[in-house]
Amino acid sequence: xxxxxxxxxxxxxxxxxxxxxxxxxxxxxxxxxxxxxxxxxxxxxxxxxxxxxxxxxxxxxxxxxxxxxxxxxxxxxxxxxxxxxxxxxxxxxxxxxxxxxxxxxxxxxxxxxxxxxxxxxxxxxxxxxxxxxxxxxxxxxxxxxxxxxxxxxxxxxxxxxxxxxxxxxxxxxxxxxxxxxxxxxxxxxxxxxxxxxxxxxxxxxxxxxxxxxxxxxxxxxxxxxxxxxxxxxxxxxxxxxxxxxxxxxxxxxxxxxxxxxxxxxxxxxxxxxxxxxxxxxxxxxxxxxxxxxxxxxxxxxxxxxxxxxxxxxxx
Ligand code: HXC
Numbered sequence: 001x002x003x004x005x006x007x008x009x010x011x012x013x014x015x016x017x018x019x020x021x022x023x024x025x026x027x028x029x030x031x032x033x034x035x036x037x038x039x040x041x042x043x044x045x046x047x048x049x050x051x052x053x054x055x056x057x058x059x060x061x062x063x064x065x066x067x068x069x070x071x072x073x074x075x076x077x078x079x080x081x082x083x084x085x086x087x088x089x090x091x092x093x094x095x096x097x098x099x100x101x102x103x104x105x106x107x108x109x110x111x112x113x114x115x116x117x118x119x120x121x122x123x124x125x126x127x128x129x130x131x132x133x134x135x136x137x138x139x140x141x142x143x144x145x146x147x148x149x150x151x152x153x154x155x156x157x158x159x160x161x162x163x164x165x166x167x168x169x170x171x172x173x174x175x176x177x178x179x180x181x182x183x184x185x186x187x188x189x190x191x192x193x194x195x196x197x198x199x200x201x202x203x204x205x206x207x208x209x210x211x212x213x214x215x216x217x218x219x220x221x222x223x224x225x226x227x228x229x230x231x232x233x234x235x236x237x238x239x240x241x242x243x244x245x246x247x248x249x250x251x252x253x254x255x256x257x258x259x260x261x262x263x264x265x266x267x268x269x270x271x272x273x274x275x276x277x278x279x280x281x282x283x284x285x286x287x288x289x290x291x292x293x294x295x296x297x298x299x300x301x302x303x304x305x306x307x308x309x310x311x312x313x314x315x
Contacts, residue, residue, distance in 0.1 A: 002066060003035075003038065003067075005042060005067070006252070007035075007250075007251070007252055008035040008038045008039050008042070008251060008252050008255050009038075009039045009042055009043075009252060009255055009256065009259070010252065010256050012256075013039075013043055013256075013259050013263070014043075015043060015044065016043065016044040017043050017044060017163060017259075017263055017264075018040055018041075018043045018044040018045030018103075018163070018262070019044035019045070019163070020044070020045075020099075020162075021040075021044070021045045021046070021102040021103065021163065021164075021165060022045065022046050022047065022048070022094065022095075022098040022099060022100055022101050022102050022103070023037060023040045023041075023045055023046075023047040023048075023101075023102070023103040023104070023105065024047070024048050024050070024090075024091060024094050024101045024103070024104045024105075024138075024142050024145075025037050025047060025048070025049050025050065025104070025105040025107055026049075026050045026051075026079075026081050026087075026105070026106055026107055026108040026134070026138050027050070027051065027105075027107035027108035027109060027171075028047070028048075028049025028050060028051065028057070028060065028061075028064075028075075028105075028107065029049055029051045029053075029056050029057050029059075029060030029061075029075070030051075030107065030108075030223060031219075031221065031222040031223050031224075031251065032107070032171070032216060032219060032222055032224070032251055032254050033049070033105060033107035033171070034049070034060055034063075034064060035251040035252065035254065035255045036105060036107070036254060036255050036258040037049055037064050037073070037105075038064050038067050038255070039252075039255035039256070039258060039259055040103070040258070040259070040262070041064055041065070041067050041068055041071045041073060042067045042068055043259065044068070045071075045102075045103075046071055046072040046073065046098050047061075047064065047072075047073050047074070047098075048061075048073075048074045048075075048076055048090065048093070048094035048097075048098065048101075049061050049064070049073065049074070049075050049076070050076050050077075050079045050081075050087070050090050050108070051075070051076075051077050051079065051108070052077070052078070052079065052080050053077060054077030054078050055077070056077070057075040057076065057077035058075035058077055059075070060075055061073040061074055061075030062075070072097075072098060074093075074094065074097060074098070076090045076093060076094070080134075081106075081108045081130060081133075081134030081135075081137055081138060082129045082130060082133060082134055082137070083137075084137045084140065084141070087137050087138060087140075087141040088140075088141045090141070091141040091142050091145065095145050100145055100148060100149055101142050101145035101146065101149065102145075102146070102149040102153070102164075102165035102166065102167070103146075103149075103165070103167050103168075103169075103262050104138065104139075104142040104146060104167075104168050104169070105169045105170075105171065105258070106134070106135040106138040106139060106168070106169070106170045106171065106193070107171045108130065108131075108134050108135075108138070109130060109131050109134075109171065109186075110126060110127050110130035110131060111127065111183075111186050111224070111227060111228065112227065113182040113183070113227070113228060114182055114185070115181065115182055116184050119184060119185060123185065124184070124185045124188075126185075127185040127186055127189050128185065128188065128189045128192070130189075131186065131189035131190060131192075131193055132188075132189045132190075132192035132193055132196070135170055135193045135196055136196050139168060139196065139200055139211075142168070143168070143200070143204060143209070146165075146166045146167070146168055146204070146209045147166065147204065147207045147208070147209060148166075149165035149166040150165060150166025150207055150208030150209045151166075151207070151208065152165060153165035153166065154208065155208045155210070155267050157267060157268065159264055160264075163264070164262060164263060164264055164267065166207070166208050166209040166210070167209070167210050167211075167212075167261065167262050167266075168197070168200060168204075168209060168210070168211040168212075169211075169212055169213070169214060169258065169261060169262075170193050170194070170196065170197045170211070170212075170213045170214075171193075171213070171214055171215075171216070172190045172193050172194055172197075172213045172214070172215040172273065173186060173187075173190045173215060173216075174215055174217060174275065174277060174280070174281040175187040175190060176188070176190055176191040176194075177281045177284075178281045178284035179284060183228075193213070194213055194273065197211045197212065197213045197271070197273075198211075198271050201270045201271030201272075202271065205270050205271070210261075210266075210267075210269065210270040211270065211271065212261050212266075212269055212270065212271070212272050212273070212274065213272070213273040213274065214254060214257050214258060214261070214273075214274050214276060215273055215274065215275040215276065215277065216249065216254050216276050216277065217243070217248075217249055217275070217276065217277020217278055217280040217281070218239065218243070218248045218249065218277070218280065219248060219249045219250065219251055219253075219254060220248040220249065220250060220251075221251070222251065225248065236248075241293075241294065241295065241296075242280060242283050242286065242294065243277070243278040243279065243280040243283070244278060244279035244280070244282065244283060244295070245278035245279060246278075246295075247278065248278075249276060249277065249278060253276055254276055257274050257276050260274075261274065
């Protein structure tokens with residue numbers, strides 16, 4: 001399926017910034033990660049995408065490779081991130097066939113809606129294993145390659161002739177920030193993912209490697225939104241009201257954030273979380289009551305009674 005470039009990448013990035021660089025991405029055939037990889041490949045890089053389903057992963061790789069003639073995108077299927085040996089073999093194969101691993105995204109995740117009363121110990125463990133342990137296994141498999149890359153492409157704060165390298169990224173969620181029912185397993189797992197990234201930032205920063213997190217909010221037309229929310233127009237309208245920017249995000253906006261963190265522009269960002277959610281999680285405390293409903297009350301022009309400091313300005 002050919003995807004127009006403006007659907008996965010803004011026009012602000014310079015072509016060729018990832019030339020001769022290699023990205024290793026778990027969950028790379030998924031709706032969000034495939035666009036992150038697509039953007040990287042469009043800007044000159046090559047990639048290996050890793051997944052459990054062989055056909056989906058191989059087809060996904062073929063599809064991503066169409067964005068740039070001459071690109072190399074390998075789909076390594078049959079790999080479960082819960083198996084460290086399988087992941088290590090995938091990372092070794094990627095490095096052998098493409099010449100190294102300069103960037104990695106731990107994107108594979110498992111999710112379903114369930115209250116604790118219906119969540120068996122095994123169900124909880126399954127998501128912990130895929131999200132938290134799987135992210136840790138991914139990091140362990142690629143870190144030696146990322147250290148090698150960081151040594152070749154020094155992070156000095158000035159432009160390097162060979163560009164950037166040695167960058168790791170995790171994909172998280174906002175459930176553990178804002179409080180979310182039916183997501184005890186995922187909130188716990190993503191909290192662990194966040195801390196894994198922070199610890200890597202501390203322990204591998206001295207080798208020149210950066211580790212950061214992208215936390216997507218609701219992104220339109222993704223598996224996450226389809227699995228986790230109701231997609232009828234009324235429910236979507238209500239859900240968008242809780243997002244200060246009033247809309248769902250686009251996959252392109254996650255890809256752009258990825259390019260920023262991997263590019264020279266993101267060189268001094270380490271141990272950080274970039275939440276790309278239109279401000280959604282910040283409204284967890286917004287009022288649901290009819291009189292104070294967010295954002296209607298703010299936009300109505302009504303003044304709040306009892307404020308002592310003066311009149312309401314126009315905006
Ligand atoms: C309650 C459930 C369940 C459900 C499975 N289980 N689904 N419990 N409600 N809906 C329980 C099972 O009964 C079993 O426990 C245990 O979980 C393991 O289930 P399996 O099916 O054997 O596990 P497995 O085949 O490994 O599948 C893993 C999975 C599955 C997570 C359950 O959904 C999966 O493979 N998902 C991968 C794709 C995915 O989830 N993508 C979503 C990404 S979106 P018992 O006790 O019966 O043995 C995303 C959004 C982020 O992450 C949000 C950003 C905003």
